[in-house]
Amino acid sequence: MRWAWTAWVLFVATAGAQPPEQLGQEPPCAHARAAKQRLSIQRTRMAPGVALLEEFAGDTDVQHYQLDLEIDPAGQWIGGANTMTVASTVNNLTKFRFRLAKEFTISALKVSGVDASYVRLDDATLEVTLDRPYNVAEQFPLYVAYNGYPTSGGIFGSIEFRTRNGAPEVWTLSEPWFAYTWWPAKDDLTDKTTADLWFTVPNTMKVASNGLLQGIDNVPNNKVRYRWKTEYQTVDYLYCFATTNYDTVDSTWIYGIYNMPLRFFIYPEHNTQQNRDAWLKTREMLTTFSEHYALYPFVNEKFGMCEVGFGGGMEHQTMVSQGGFWESITAHELSHQWWGDMVTCATWHDIWLNEGFATYSEAIWAEFKPGSPGKPALLSAMAGRRPSNVNGTVYCYDISDPNRIFSYNFSYLKPGWVLHMLRHVVGDQKFFDILLAWRAAYLYKSGTTADFQAVAEGVAGRSLDWFFQPWIYKVGAPAYQYAWQEHNVNGRSYVEVYVKQVQQAPYPLFPMPIDIVPTVGGKPETHVVWSDAAAEHLLFQVTGPGVTSLAFDPEKWILWTSATAVSFVQGPPKMVEAVPAPGAEADPPGVPKLDLTFHKNVLTAAGDYTLVGEKTGPVTLNFAYNGQSFRTTLTPIAALPPDAYTLTARDQITDVLSGQALDGELTDPWAPQSLPSGDGLPGGNAILKFRVYASLKLGDLNCDGVVNNFDIDPFVLALTNPGGYAVQYPDCRWKNADVNGDGQVNNFDIDPFVKLLTP
Secondary structure, rough: EOOHHHHHHHHHHHOOOOOOOOOOOOOOOOOHHHHHHHHHHOOOOOOOOOHHHHHHHHHHEEEEEEEEEEEEOOEEEEEEEEEEEEEEEEEEEEEEEEEOOEEEEEEEEOOOOOOOOEEEEOEEEEEEEEEHHHHHOEEEEEEEEEEEEOOOOOOOOOOOEEEOOOOEEEEEEOOOOOOHOOEOOOOOOOOOOOEEEEEEEOOOEEEEEEEEEEEEEOOOEEEEEEEEEEEEEEEEHHHOOEOOOOOEEEEEEEEEEEEEEEEEEOHHHHOOOOHHHHHHHHHHHHHHHHHHHHOOOOOOOOEEEEEEEEEEEEEEOOOOEEOOOOOHHHHHHHOOOOEEOOOOEHHHHHOOOHHHHHHHHHHHHHHOOOOOOOOHHHHHHOOOOOOOOOOOOOOOOOOOOHHHHHOOHHHHHHHHHHHHHHHHHHHHHHHHHHHHHHHHOOOEEEEOHHHHHHHHHHHHHHOHHHHHHHHHHOOOEEEEEEEEEEEOOEEEEEEEEEEEEEEOOOOOOOOOEEEEEEEEOOOEEEEEEOOOOOOEEEEEEEOHHHEEEEEEEEOOOOOOOEEEOOOOOOOOOEEEEEEOOOOOOEEEOOOEEEEEEOOOOOOHHHHEEEEOOOOEEEEOOOEEEOOOOOOOEEEEEEEEEEEEOOOEEEOOOHHHEOOOOOOOOOOOOOOHHHHHOOOOOOOOOEEEEEEEEOOOOOOOOOOOOOOOHHHHHHHHHHHHHHHHHHHHHHOOOHHHOOOOOOOOOOOOHHHHHHHHHHH
């Protein structure tokens, strides 16, 4: 659902949200409707019976609805019947609950064709006593005939009657839980159904609804019956009808082998070429979204839109209801067919899975629509969708109030930004793979926030809890202060960035990768730093000296409230170079000396360092430090024998200027790319590892100095399982198996190896 500015005037007053950009001309009667909505808000903030319904919702699975409804627009009366086909999911099921407003008279209620007793639990909920106990997978039909004068509920108006330019008009909008105000249904977000939807109206009117139109029947008293049918799983709040003196506009969307009908219902007074073209743009939107979200999920039926008298849009499945012809809202509602309709939030706590996805889809459309400049359009679209207030959670803890459920800041804009940031965190390919995996896992089903996180982590291949916890479940957003300083060490240039998160409690810290873009030699270059502390110093190497400026998250991928440049604050020293490097491999005579270079001057002594062989134990070292080059030199008193060695520089090493301890942690002691060291905070030993091998001798796979039959088994292991070889023969080089010297160990080494065995 998405609302245009005029409807949001009401929203601002009731929910504290700010209006989005004005996306089109003010819809007719918007102010009158706003006044009526205010009365609706005063009348009911939360539908009755929600808790009562949820109590036993999992005991049944509704399969199908057969709704046959007559609408009297002049009398504002509706009447008819709904037959629910219900399956039991438990043994010994004796009760079934559904929802229908107390304003309606129930003229008949039958289970399996027999009158059934029922009690009304509250204004919305009824409990039926079944004709017998039903066990798992057994089904029963529940027939409910009813009639009356519906009362519109909710903040949007669940069923509205009006006259427009002399033409009667009726439409429905059940979200979140107001289907009960116009038809009997179970109304459970996790229980989707198929449906036959029949609507009888005066023959001067047309009816728009879900699915495919099966036929139009003439019935007595100058009336017609529209018979719609959907065979796609649909959640109850997405069923709808709208009826008035519509003009219909038909077209076709062609996509590969698919030819899908488009059907639009437009007020005659608005049936202009401009408005038709605006809605026909959905052909390009369908293609764009299908290219990124996979095929339109209801391609065997249709996509339709009907004009109604409210200032926004509602994503009724295959038949969007919309109060105008705005491009952004049209993209929003169309994208809901994937995110909200095909995959539905399993609880209203998880509404961001609907609205955040559709909000971000507006930006996706801006990025990928025909003629778009691409990324600049995406960034511009998101800049226009920054929430005006971040002091709320994306996860909707309070679902007692529809105003909170549909908070523009917290259910639309902020979660749209969560997806935008997630895309930058995992990269484009994995982000869209996450969406495809989400689709595949919950196709025509319902999912929770935890479900989406699990899917995202599965695709990303790592935990994303550090991201979901603060951004989804907690309030706020980061506010940054930053500063930078250039360092030139041993002919290499580095930039040290000071990053501080200054948001106030109860806002948490927000661990995030941040794009830092220094300008070096007149050219910008992007580096990504990891910020996860209140204040930290992050160091990276740049391509050369002469950094003239630095931009902090210049493309604004992070939803920060401020990013302010401040004076530089001195931080801890970091190790920037090591010889041998982490993970280095050395042949005898091994390593004559070890050089460790810091990015600035330090106070250090011999006792700050240890070198230990895995087998040979501690190594005695001579120590020297050069305060000009910031380099420590450690010289073993004897040649290092073959072994795996661990070199530790303890955080007793301190900065001359600030006195802070070495920021020494390496992400991987075997990986040279782990330098520069550090996690951004003072303290932490620098631990790196390297290996000294025995002499390189081709064919000597067990490194005993000779090539003989004892080398056959390790040669086969090196050929078939290099990892297993490295574990079994850790001090013997795998490259000894590269007997033909082509840089690879493969079947071409077999014959030369055999020749070495049999000279």
